[in-house]
Amino acid sequence: QLLYARAKSVKRSSQPRAEAGEGVAAANGLPCRGKVLNLDNMNPNVRRVEYAVRGAIVQRALQIDKELKEGVKKPFTEVIKANIGDAHAMGQKPITFLRQVLALCAYPDLLDDNKFPDDSKQRARRILEACGGHSIGAYSSSQGIECIRQDVARYIEKRDDGISSDPDNIYLATGASDAIVTMLKLLVCGKGRDRTGVMISIPQYPLYSAALADLAAVQINYYLDEDKCWSLDIAELKRAVTAARQHCNPRVICIINPGNPTGQVQSRQCIEDVIRFAKEEHLFLMADEVYQDNVYAEGCKFHSFKRVLFEMGPEYSTTVEMASFHSTSKCYMGECGFRGGYMEVINMDPEVKAQLTKLVSVRLCPPVPGQALLDLVVNPPQPDEPSYDKFMKERTAVLAALAEKAGLTEQIFNTVPGITCNPVQGAMYTFPRITLPQKAIDKAKVPDMFYCMKLLEEEGICLVPGSGFGQREGTFHFRMTILPPTEKLKFVLQKISDFHIRFTQEFS
Amino acid sequence: QLLYARAKSVKRSSQPRAEAGEGVAAANGLPCRGKVLNLDNMNPNVRRVEYAVRGAIVQRALQIDKELKEGVKKPFTEVIKANIGDAHAMGQKPITFLRQVLALCAYPDLLDDNKFPDDSKQRARRILEACGGHSIGAYSSSQGIECIRQDVARYIEKRDDGISSDPDNIYLATGASDAIVTMLKLLVCGKGRDRTGVMISIPQYPLYSAALADLAAVQINYYLDEDKCWSLDIAELKRAVTAARQHCNPRVICIINPGNPTGQVQSRQCIEDVIRFAKEEHLFLMADEVYQDNVYAEGCKFHSFKRVLFEMGPEYSTTVEMASFHSTSKCYMGECGFRGGYMEVINMDPEVKAQLTKLVSVRLCPPVPGQALLDLVVNPPQPDEPSYDKFMKERTAVLAALAEKAGLTEQIFNTVPGITCNPVQGAMYTFPRITLPQKAIDKAKVPDMFYCMKLLEEEGICLVPGSGFGQREGTFHFRMTILPPTEKLKFVLQKISDFHIRFTQEFS
Structure with missing residues (x-):
């Protein structure tokens, strides 16, 4: 008879629970051992991920969706998913040029078809020539196809008014998420008080907290100032890093600009201050800039961290280590399903870069269709090319509609007593503050979750509670995308407003 | 003045080296602090990855490729990359049906084009209907598009002669690599002697050792029997697990069938024995079956672990926890660039499954074009459909050519004194044993690396040394793909044979 003393000695989680699989019949007469893999002996870091x-x-x-399809009667006929920045799912049409080139890359026989404009064919040919065997079905180099990395570098140079960008510093990725997690993984080391600490904004995009849990890194919260339009305050960064030095080794600061879920666009001054702070505190700077084309508010402008860094002179531009992230999932294209993205690393130790290249090679390469798409995004039709007019028209229409919806959202929410909404300066979300009646707060374990769940059940509108992003204690929010088509967005805003008033009355 | 005592106290690696970045000028007058991120303070697990x-x-x-393009004279005109199973890069043409449907999905305007057969349009329509906003640019559910998971389940049922498969147990992924790493991540826990041990074959596919290094899990080697055609011996598994229990907690056994890099196809009996072993030793079974269509040798047949498990009766089929992996990158399609794949989990604790679903949601979803491609692979044209004949012709041609090349490879290598080559029963590689002269062994730090590097420099043929996969001490091998077109493969085999004889003479 075999004994599995070790497997049984695995520490129990603090909350007692029935042992998973303990009841399984032991048909072979061996002692009943339960599952090899259960909640108690799985990777504890994964359990902590949210x-x-x-x-x-x-x-x-999703369940309600199914129920509706099965004919269950509800006070609504569809679930509107305003929980995620998924533009196409909300009805936004793909940009014609992008999809033409992708179709040509997928099925090159179409290159003989005179339906396709010449510039789309020329782009497809160029991408195919850079692929092994001229097929997007071949693996690319792990860092990404070289000519695409060159195009990315040229795009960055143009965006940053000529500040040079080296294709060797560009790493294509399976969406920005992949690049962000990879970068964090490189940076995490140490044990106990020496464990790497990573500063993230609160509210944050929960990819960050999830990755930090997975890596068992220390999350250092710095709070954005809701009263000042979710702006970032250097004094708060100093407070956070100083406190954190007592129990971990702060090595990284993450910034999301334009903000997710908060929609603020950082001023040039603010970015300068952050860079100075990163240098002073000896922090690696991670700039999540996936919403760089999504700026709507008057007087706001996107400033890339890299550009500001270089404009601050060699004292900064030659020393501050940084990675900037971009994606094909947002902006005007919203091509989330292709999982395209890149990061640019700046001032990275060449030996670490070699390690990074090695690390990404284990996964072989990012999806090549996503790489091809990224190439089109960074190298769009030029004014003298046949696809230019249509491309610009489609692009402008998407961004103009988003700008209109950003304004509409702020305006309507702010008419509702108990909802306060900062301007949606950029990105794709609003993160309004909601005042909840004390009775509701007392009743619910997580009040904003309770609120959002009730909204979902009663109105079929799916939002994410603020607690999923982090918020100052005692305040409550939700995140909603501004992506539904204008008329539907108006409907959603009205429904939420009505619900809020009803909710407030019900629990007063 | 700030002090960074903690950052400086990070332990040095055992080999002394110059501090990265230490020489950077401190323009601001602060003490020179070196890089935030350098080789000594980066994630040590990542450093260990190979x-x-x-x-x-x-x-x-790649460097030589560049040199050739720049006009540098070499004894060859191109580098032949036989290091990686990248079929399209080696000239294999994509399967028409797959690419037609992908083009239709990318650019649905083509659905009006009468150039495309009806079944490809019908497939594209079905996939698009299952996508948010009918666009492959929308995120899918994190586990993968539901109707594709249903198709995968039906494919598995058909493959396994009716043994049922639940779409809820299917997780689509960014290639099989992604699913394998995710599964390993779930399974790793414990510290010191309680650390999770994972049994892998030697030789192995280095994704496994890389993932285990990254997760700081304990790698437990079991050796395949080269003299018996790389077969797996249960006594060797017992030896390995028993020895490992002294220093870790063995919880997982990984099997690659058909084998990579070794090309063996496991017998039904062997699979039964492995399953019995996994049950007795209370191990989670990971079955890497990405080469399931690549079986060439007379008398060999692919048996899925799941099928054998279920045929062994409820004592096994209701208890042994298992995950099986498949991919769009291999078999007859070879669509590596799309990063499509799936895993099926069996007997997994429902609470762990919920954790798995949560974990994959952090990366949002696998690339949707890869999901669409997978759908076509598991649901190919049927005999009554217009694309059937062409599809079957293309598929059969690829597999027949691979079978021919498998035979050719074994045959030619075995004529060379000092090269011994097992039959390539399946998969895409040969892993011949090479006898190296003692002088070469004494001269080189890693003799098979030295051999392969010399071959590359002299003949422009890129192989992977056996040491990259693991091999019994004192034996030397290389891995070569059988993917080059037949005539080129003959050329490569001849070049390697000549080189081997020359090398042997040179160092005798």
């Missing part, structure tokens, strides 16, 4: 954007509320929304 | 398939030899091959 990802609200696809959490309990979204699970319930 | 991935030979894209290692030093391949880096050099």
Whole structure:
């Protein structure tokens, strides 16, 4: 008889629970040993991971979807998923040029078809020539196809008014998420008080907290100032890093600009201050800039961290280590399903870069269709090319509609007593503050989750509670995308407003 | 003045080296602090990762490629990359049906085009209907598009002669690599002697050792029997697990069938024995079956672990926990660039499954074009459909050519004194044993690396040294793909044979 003393000695989680699988019949007469893999002996870091954007509320929304399809009667006929920045799912049409080139890359026989404009064919040919065997079905180099990395570098140079960018510093990735997690993974080391600490904004995009849990890194919260339009305050960064030095080794600061879920666009001055702070505190700077084209508010402008860094002179531009992230999932294209993205690393130790290249090679390469798409995004039709007019028209229409919806959202929410909403300066979300009646707060374990779940059940609108992003204690919020088509967005805003008033009355 | 005592106290690696970045000028007058991120303070697990398939030899091959383009004279005109199973890069043409449907999905305007057969349009319509906003640019559910998971389940049922498969147990992924790493991540826990041990074959596919290094899990080697055609011996598994229990907690056994890099196809009996072993030793079974269509040798047949498990009766089929992996990158399609794949989990604790679903949601979803491609692979044209004949013709041609090349490879290598080659029963590689002269062994730090590097420099042929996969001490091998077109393969085999004889003479 075999004994499995070790497997049984695995520490129990603090909350007592029935042993998973303990009841399984032992048909072979061996002692009943339960599952090899159960909740108590799985990777504890994975257990700690949370990802609200696809959490309990979204699970319930999918269930309700099914119930509706099965004919269950509800006070609504569809679930509107305003929980995630998924533009196409909300009805935004793909940009014609992008999809033409992708179709040509997938099925090159179409290159003989005179339906396709010449510039789309020329782009497809160029991408195919850079692929092994001229097929997007071949693996690319692990860092990404070289000519695409060159195009990315040229795009960055143009964006940053000529500040040079080296294709060797560009790493293509499976969406920005992949690049962010990879970068964090490189940076995490140490044990106990020496464990790497990573500063993230609160509210944050929960990819960050999830990755930090997975890596068992220390999350250092710095709070954005809701009263000042979610702006970032250097004094708060100093407070956070100083406190954190007592129990970990702060090595990284993450910034999301334009902000997710908060929609603020950082001023040039603020970015300068952050860079100075990163240098003073000896921190690696991670700039999540996936919403760089999504700036709507008057007087706001996107400033890339890299550009500001270089404009601050060699004292900074030659020393501050940085990575900037971009994606094909947001901006005007919203091509989330292709999982395209890149990061640019700056001032990275060449030996670490070699390690990074080695690390990404284990996964072989990012999806090549996503790389091809990224190439088109960074190298769009030029004014003298046949696809230019249509491309610009489509692009402008998407961004103009988003700008209109950003304004509409702020305006309507701010008419509702108990909802306060900062301007949506950029990105794709609003993160309004909601005042909840004390009775509701007392009743619910997580009041904003309770609120959002009730909204989902009663109105079929799926939002994410603020607690999934982090918020100052005692305040409550939700995140909503501004992506539904204008008329539907108006409908959603009205429904939420009505619900809020009803909710407030019910629990007063 | 700030002090960074903690950052400086990070332990040095055992080999002394110059501090990276220490020489950077401190323009601001602060003490010179070196890089935030350098080789000494980066994630030590990442440093330990190795991935030979894209290692030093391949880096050099890319360099030589560049040199050739720049006009440098070499004894050859191109580098032949036989290091990686990248079929399209070796000239294999994509399967028409797959690419037609993908083009239709990318650019649905083509659905009006009468150039495309009806079944490809019908498939594209079905996939698009299952996508958010009918666009492959929308995120899918994190586990993968539901109707594709249903198709995968039906494919598995058909493959396994009716043994049922639940779409809820299917997780689509970014290639099989992604699913394998995710599964390993779930399974790793414990510290010191309680650390999770994972049994892998030697030789192995280095994704496994890389992932285990990254997760700081304990790698437990079991050796395949080269003299018996790389077969797996249960006594060797017992030896390995028993020895490992002294210093870790063995919880997982990984099997690759058909074998990579070794090309063996396991017998039904062997699979039964492995399953019995996994049950007795209370191990989670990971079955890497990405080469399931690549079986060439007379008398060999692919048996899925799941099917054998279920045929062994409820004592096994209701208890042994298992995950099986498949991919769009291999078999007859070879669509590596799309990063499509799936895993099926069996007997997994429902609470762990919920954790798995949560974990994959952090990365949002696998690339949707890869999911669409997978759908076509598991649901190919049927005999009554217009694309059937062409599809079957293309599929059969690829597999027949691979079978021919498998035979050719074994045959030619075995004529060379000092090269011994097992039959390539399946998969895409040969892993011949090479006898190296003692002088070469004495001269080189890693003799088979030295051999492969010399071959690359002299003949422009890129192989991977056996040391990258693991081999019994004192034996030497290389891995070569059988993917080059037949005539080129003959050329490569001849070149290697000549080189081997020359090398042997040179160092005798």
